[in-house]
Amino acid sequence: MDQEKLADAALVLFGHGSTANAESAAPVYRQAAELRRRSCFAEVREAFWKQEPRLIEVVAGLATPRVFLLPLFISEGFFSETVIPEALGFRQPGQATYDRMQRRGNQTLFYCKPIGTHESMTGVLLAQARAVVEKAPFPRAPQPKEITLFIAGHGTPRNENSRKAIEMQVARLTTRGVYAAVHAVFLEEEPRIGSCFAMAQTRNVVVLPFFISEGEHAQEDIPLLLGEPERIVQQRLSSGLPPWRNPTERQGKLVWYSASVGSEPQIAEVILDRVKEIYRG
Structure with a gap:
């Protein structure tokens, strides 16, 4: 991946999370650490829906011109395609389709598809x-x-x-x-x-x-x-x-x-493929 094209961008890698099972968060932290090591983005942040740090709060605290939001989920199901996009303002209740790119002031947010359905x-x-x-x-x-x-x-x-x-x-x-x-x-x-x-x-x-x-x-x-x-x-x-x-x-x-x-080393490449897919249109 051309690192210069993402030098102004933040990646938020988020999972479902769980307050009852600590292992639920491990793949998110593991993949975020690997992507942070590669220095592809200005910053890489972990976030969760059900535990801290909460996704909405992490997104609100970012100041980079571009933010890529990537669900570390298997399917394009109820949480990844309805609940979370609605909470983030990408989608309105009852809306059949929605735009995965939004401009908010000087910032552009991209909502990627889950990794589980990617061909790689x-x-x-x-x-x-x-x-x-x-x-x-x-x-x-x-x-x-x-x-x-x-x-x-x-x-x-x-x-x-x-x-x-x-x-x-x-x-x-x-x-x-x-x-x-x-x-x-x-x-x-x-x-x-x-x-x-x-x-x-x-x-x-x-x-x-x-x-x-x-x-x-x-x-x-x-x-x-x-x-x-x-x-x-x-x-x-x-x-x-x-x-x-x-x-x-x-x-x-x-x-x-x-x-x-979720903890396979090749998942980092799938994540980068999802990011490339959305910013190249």
């Missing part, structure tokens, strides 16, 4: 799937064509966009033709995460939780739905270990389970 996320997921097997190849590392890949998302019947980001990535991964098959599975919609054993036509299975943070869903809910006893999950987490030992055999399948996507 496909490469991040492929790298993540490859790495989780390479790190634990026992008894041998299967070839990609011997693996069924599952992208695990939240899903909710209350907002169809919740699953669209997952299905979009599944379609892109399927087109690449790297794996024997690629499927979407969900916590709150069909097909459910536990059905991956029946869906997989290969012995080897890789499950990628398509979540930003290592929160309760990725660290507890999904491992339990994959058949890991709760006692074992809690023991591993309390010892500072991942909740799943790779690979683990369940229902005749060898299952590799990855960390959430």
